[in-house]
Amino acid sequence: MDKKYSKYSDLELFNLLSGTQSDAELAFGELYSRYSQKIYAYCLRVTGNKEDANDIFQETFCNFFNTAKSKPETTSVSGLMITIARNLCINYTRSKKVHIDLEEYNLQTNDTGYEQKELLDLISNALELLEFEYKDAFILRQYHGFSYKEIAEITNAPESTIRNRFWRAKEKIKEILAPYLHEISNNK
Numbered sequence: 001m002d003k004k005y006s007k008y009s010d011l012e013l014f015n016l017l018s019g020t021q022s023d024a025e026l027a028f029g030e031l032y033s034r035y036s037q038k039i040y041a042y043c044l045r046v047t048g049n050k051e052d053a054n055d056i057f058q059e060t061f062c063n064f065f066n067t068a069k070s071k072p073e074t075t076s077v078s079g080l081m082i083t084i085a086r087n088l089c090i091n092y093t094r095s096k097k098v099h100i101d102l103e104e105y106n107l108q109t110n111d112t113g114y115e116q117k118e119l120l121d122l123i124s125n126a127l128e129l130l131e132f133e134y135k136d137a138f139i140l141r142q143y144h145g146f147s148y149k150e151i152a153e154i155t156n157a158p159e160s161t162i163r164n165r166f167w168r169a170k171e172k173i174k175e176i177l178a179p180y181l182h183e184i185s186n187n188k
Helices: 003-007 010-016 021-047 050-070 077-095 102-108 116-129 132-143 148-155 159-187
Strands: none
Touching (some): 003 021, 010 021, 010 077, 021 050, 021 077, 021 132, 077 148, 116 132, 116 159, 132 148, 148 159
């Protein structure tokens, strides 16, 4: 990797993607190194499956590169990447629609004595029970630190709607986890 590219801004690198093959490859490599972990983490949290997350992750960067060639203007490179990943995750969610009944979920996971890792797994499982729009708002805000305004731009939804979705996601997660948190506090 050419170190001079690490000094370029995201927008400068994005503009180089439509330039010569050599510049495009090096600029893409730099953008990939900057954002690959963030995009993969997003895909993994949404899909809950490493193989599917990896497929969507790879497709995200292919689509991003192709978009850069055909649409040479953007105001946020990271926003464009997360939008592409989000759209691919929406398609994935629609094609893999799995419905888990909340009561069935409670029966399957009603064990005793959770340690921290198990609690984190429960939170991940609770996310799986949320509708996509709530899960998406929660992941973008909580795990990736996007502001409500940025999420509104990414999702083409009003900021007030994003705030509402995030709040509802938190409330639903609390509701799902309440029996387990109660059990943990009783076992201490």
